[in-house]
Amino acid sequence: MRHSEFWERMDQHLGAGYARVWADTQVISELGGRTPTEALDAGVIPKTVWRAVHARLELPASER
Template identity: 70%
Template sequence: MRHTEFWDRMEHALGASYARSWASLYVISELGGRTAEEALAAGVPPKEVWRAVWAVLELPAKER
């Protein structure tokens, strides 16, 4: 998964205006106590970050 696909999925899940805010504010323990944005900046693969976001948001299995 590329960063662009990650952000497309985030916008689909949370809306275009809220996705980036949520990603910069919500700390996820599965990402080492970092936000999605911090994890991506630290080099965590977007697919791994998406899996953590997916779990936190309790999205449907089809969106995994």
């Protein structure tokens, strides 16, 4: 997964106006106590970040 696909999925599920705000403010323990944005900036691969976001949002398995 590329960064662009990660952000497309975020926009799809949270809306373009809210996705980045959510990613900047939600601390997720599976990401080492970082926000999704911090994790991506630290070099965590987008697929790993997406899996953590997916679990936090309790999205259906088909959206993995």
